[in-house]
Amino acid sequence: MERQKQRHALSNGRQKKSDRCDRFFSLSLSLSLSLSLSLSQTLSNSLSLSNSLSNSLSLSLSLSLSQTLSQTLSLSLSLSLSLKLSLSLKLSLSLKLFLSQTLSLSNSLSLKLSLSQISLCLSLSLPLFACCGL
Known part of the structure; x- marks a missing residue:
């Protein structure tokens, strides 16, 4: 009976030690899980920060591109x-050229007209000179 009590006490002591170890491991596991969760949260925060930075960089880049485009x-x-x-200048120059050509045409026409008038006068005055004996 004594032996049984000793065995029972020994098994209870072992059980208490194993319970303590289990609690320690479960505590360390929960701590490591919470640590990994906080690390993943920090990583996700840093990722979102880098995303916002890249977004702001892309926005500023697009703004500078739009400024360059403007x-x-x-x-x-x-x-x-x-x-x-320059087209209007060329047009005005061509108009001036056309006007000067028109002016030279009118000049040549007036010259031709004056020459024809002179020849008409000469042809009319020649028989008159012939009649007068000149």
Whole structure:
């Protein structure tokens, strides 16, 4: 009976030790799980921070690209304006050229008219001179 009590006491002591070990392991497991959870939360926070940084970088990059595009557009607009101005200058030059050609044509017509008038006068005055004996 004594032996049985001793055995029972020994088995109770072992059981208490194993219960303590189990509690320790479960506590260390829960601590490691909570630590890994907090690490994953920190990682997810850092990932979201890096995502927000990359988003802000992409936004600033797109803004600078749009600014470059607007500058390019304004440059193309100024180029088109200068092209329109040069076209209008060419048009005015061609109009001047056309006007000068018209003026030279009218000059040649007036010269031809004056020459024909002179020849008409000469042809009319020659028989008159012949009659007078000149």
